[in-house]
Amino acid sequence: MIKSGDVDGVVGALIILAITCAVCFAVQEAQTVQWGSWRLTFDSQTGDLLSLVWNGQTIAQAPPSGSLASLDIAVGERLEKRRWLIERSLSRSRLVERHFEARSGLLTLTREVSANGGRWQLQEQVQFGAFGNPNRIARSVRLTWLGSQPAKFYRIRFILPLPKKGTFLFPTKDPFDATHSGDLALCPQNYRASSAWGVGQFLLQQSKDLTLLFINDARRDPAVTHLWAVDDAVFVIHEFVAMGWAEPNEPQTVGSAFLEVVPEPLPKALRTAFWQWYDDVGIKVPADRPKWVNEVALYSFHPGGTIGSNFLDLGGFAMAKRHLLPIIRWLGFSAIWLLPIEDRGVYNPRDYYRFQEGLGTEEEYRQLVDEAHRLGMKVWQDIVPHGGTPEHGKVRGNKPWWLVFDEDGNALNYWCFDFREPDWQRYIGQVAEHYVKTFGIDGFRVDAVGGSRMMNWRRKGFPPAEKVPDNVPAEWWQKGLAEAGGQVPMLPYERGSLTLREGGLQMLRVIRQATKRFNPDGAILGEVEPVPYMQEADVIYDFTLCHRHLMRLREVSPAEFVFALQRYFEEQRFAEPKGTVRLRYAESHDSLRAQYWLGVSAVRAFMALTFWVEGMPMLYHEAEIGHGVFIQRALSIRNALPELQTGDALYTDADHSSPLVKTNPDGIFTCLRTKDYVRASVPVINFNPNPVTAIIHLPIELLKLKENDRYAIWEGMTGAKLVEGKPKEIAKVKLTLSGYQSA
Template sequence: MKKPSELRSFSGPHFGISIGLADGRLASIRRTRDGAQIYADDGGDRGLRACVGGIPRPFPNRGGVDSWRCIVDGRPADSVFVGGAAVYEGLEQTDLGDALQISVRQRDGLWRFVTHYIMEKADPVLRMDWEIHYNGEDSQRLHFLEWKWADWAFADQRFPWQTDKGNFQTQPLRDGGSIVLWRKDDGEWWQWNLAPAPSRSVECRLFVGGRLSGGQHGFRGGGFHIGLSDGIGAASADIVPRWYASHHLHALGMPATRPVHNAHIYETFIGWRMIVGETTGTPPQRLEPYPTTEALAADLPRIKALGFDTIYLMPRQPFPGYTTASLTDPALQYGDGEGTGGRFRSLTKAIHALGMSVIVDVVLHGGMDHCTLDFQDGIIDSLPGNWGKNNHLAHSEIWRSEAPKQHPLWEAHPEWFCQFEDGRAQIGYTRAFDLRHPGFQEYFVQSLASLVSEYGIDGFRFDAPWWTIFAYRWKEDAGYRASWQAGAAAQLVSRLHLAVQRVKPDTIFFMESSDPFTCQPAHLKYPYAVQRIVLTQMQKKLMTARVAREALSYLRKVRLPGVSVAHWMVDSHDSVWAYRWNEKWLHRHVGLPLARAFAGLVAFEDGALMSFTGSETHMEEWFRLLMRLRRELPVLAHGQCDELAVLCDNEHVFPLWRWLDCEWLLPVVNFSNETQTVRLGLPSHPVVPRGCALKDHLDPAANIRWGGDGDELLVDLPPCATRLIGASHPVTERND
């Protein structure tokens, strides 16, 4: 910690900061109203530095192909960090009208850095932007910027589900309240690492790939925000909706004629796939729900009878798998293979004839060919277990027999891919598309719009828009920074969104991302295993029901307005393909009673439902009942939802509060294997008439009664039971 005489301090309405005048490092952050410390420099190896020079590290392989990643094992080969020995050069204070900006200049040899601390006046937000300039006579490759801080004033207890896929992270403070960290997306990707006691550190990386030349304009970016909240847990997210509003962030709009927010989505594929275990010694098992489009068409009446209204077609398995073989031939990508377009049209007609919709899975990261397979063979031992190494070993032979020697788009338009300076492709398990290239964007938009107009496709799920975040375009022929393609998915999908509005205005857009910027052109977002992880943690007694409710409420509050979640009803392809064999199907992992309880709670949340083919096994009648109630009860179909409104002190029981105007419903789930009798305190809105007759929509014989002074309910819950409590007669007028 620096001596007071070596510091210069600045104060805003919400934050105060101090800068060390010896090296220009941030010495402290404090809360203005009470002087409480938020951060203090511990004097260690901290501050801003840049990874420069070197080359993207090549993996040893027989194909002679360099890694697609710019960052492997921390940094590229032969690169160095600059900035650690920076010295202070000066600072300026600027009044921006709505904010106070403190700009600190530092120098490390030929490298100059400027850190801008921007303290907003209206909202309790501190923003950081960074500049980096190179003053040498040559040019240098910049890979990423990195900032490390330690000794934050975090409380010892960490909020257990702190982030929605890395965007908003929350940590309570020792002196009350919380900080919430996020970043405004401007095209480059980033990473947060927030650690509680004992390190109490914050680290962030900004992946800004490109070349810097002496005398030319350098790089400025960042957009890292620190928000100050008076709340903890779910209440700490109160600043996020205000930030969305101030930056005009919202979804592009929900189709008016299609109730996407309440869709029931059945996820499946044509073909077969080997489901492998955690190790290569685990015997693989073949998953083949529908060998042909005709087999799926024949099963559509059963799927609809379960309550599903949308078919979500993944790419054909095993080839092309989760790669792009074609953007223009849906039979090759999703159906029975090349040359079977008529059979694919027949499938979409059969789906529409039953009043159902069909969406297809669009793989954004690239295509497979023999070059990518050679690359994977070369790095096989470094691939992760189930979905990497074992997946490759189980399918590489069939992939090699069906994949082209070179991907046709690479042969025709190599400029549509991420490349090194010499023109070689950057490869992960696919040749990485350059999502920002204008030629590729035009082709992409025209191709997918034609699927809507010519094949009757009703929507798209966009897979892994962030997968190629490290695939920089080092070949300097596109007129934009090397790393800009990584954040281009939102721009690309937004262009498609506008194009298909002219063809089919109610086209569904479903994004595999929780990042609010990427989700702007989407109606639905893919939640990964959020509910499943939280609820199974509760089932394992690693998290109480109250903490689980806080976690899910927090994630609701940081969701981009206008975007609904497509909850995993039980399983998804990710859980079935990636989890260990005895955990792949939830009913095998936790048992059928708890799997039913999980499905019940998720079904009574607001948002869409999604279930992977086969997840309904042993639960067909339960699925049919849950989805029928979602359709028939307006409160479930269109009402609001709150995880924290109902008072409940039982650590095994999870209540929800659903309401629409004067109507209300109270879903309650027991996640224990023992009978629980719980007292539930009802919220004040909407008003529930004391002593009104009650019923359980799931079990008419359920024991539900009024308790206390008539302001709480007493409910008996058998092991793993689900209740859906409501008034026996709908309320037509408010009882004030």
């Protein structure tokens, strides 16, 4: 007997369930299909995988102690009481049809699973050679409820049992987390680990030149990849947060989950395989992203003032134009982002077409935008697509069914509108068009655009017309439903969970298209972090860097801190779509002032880090106080050196086991920035609190330098020449650095 549970860690409590191996290998009826280098053997009674072989090597195999169902669905009456249906009783599931198209490599396994009130039909499709790669498999499922009344479902998962061997890596996961990487042979019983939230990137090197890549196409439903170890095996679990109503005999599709064999060691697979996968499935950064997005540094403020003053200590559009814009330009910033300016309050929109009280007139705002443009700065305005409150929706004349509703039929009191509702998307698109067309702004910072705040349980007739949902004005509800024929219209998309990931992506697309319609050189910044949102936004956030990683400096040694950051940046670069631009910052209006936590010197080190690594640097209003000259110098270096704006960024060595640019002592952050591999810059930031005399070992072998030519190395912050000579003569550079000094 083995024990399993709901290992997603996303929503709800952990449920421990007992599993028994219902069918022993001795009586299993196996059936095998072959395609190219693949051979897959499955149980002809259940459809569960028994073994998977690639090019003669066993990739996956059900363990002797018993396995989990290869495919499962979570059901129940409430989200918090959901349960895995097949896991509770393997005998519930039986394979009723199987079909293999040898030419296309498509294996279809149709299972029926008994449940209260009916049966679930789970038609799994296993596509060999997915997207033209013969070493890749994609798995998806077409689920249909065969019952007389609608049923609920809460999750879908695909499971693969593997031999307990090899080293693993969850790229972009918190590098300070002990489950970020490891050796499977050393994992104890019931060891669990999960990927970063997004598309669930996971790498497992099973042998010297064979690495498995696991990933999910999570553009419709959120997904995560889990690892669970038992005594004699490990299970890789692709879990999709697909949930909603299943209407009788109406199919829905969930997936795909991918497995790819990369005939390379793990570090090389990290740097090659993900980019190819993203290109193949079409998760790419916008092809028409304007050049300036890679070049600018961003300054964030509200025309009323700082958040600590309740936005009252600056004075509005005219004062921001007169007093703040010259300072921003002097510091070296070339773009501004204005926090929300629409009525009624910051991040609580009521009338999207009016300004907050006290900010000024339309003409004063137009003059602010014009002056920023005259100074050479792009202008982003915050837009808040979550709609504020139901009461504000009533004031705007929106429809009450544009809200999202929980399982009891109630609405939220804030951040409550449905991102996947087409009519709400059109409404927000018109708002975006208005500001670009009327005031000439260059785009938007889109607030909280990961999707709706919760999944939507709306269906035709639910919530019932006779019950006014919590937080919804009664007269608005009753009038709206009367106009709609007396009941809530049917959900205009496949299932309620699509308001999450797919809703966020579509909302970004609508706002970006509205921007481009009136400003072809415009762009948008999405306040969202995971892959795949960069598909629809020109820039996305790096919340984790500011709100989690940087504060670790107080908890770990400088050496551990620095190398964790270098690994994080390297994994971001190669495990995310090529060309992704992330917003880098040390503090924002959503955080405490970093200087209060870390002190003056350390906060300057963090500023330099965000200015010089790959990405778009951002500074929040008044963070420059006491640091103006430092910021001006650090940004002037970035603005003068193309490699710091658009060049490659390399952080770790070929084995991904140590820094690429090594230092003595440790605790000094470095990376290599270059465009042509002749001219290069190496940011050097001492995260040791004490002065050090450092030796910087430059990776001269990676640069295209001529053996007998002479080259010079300069220290950017002071302008001093450090060394001059032939490549071998400049491979080591000596620097004296004070605590937290940047060079």
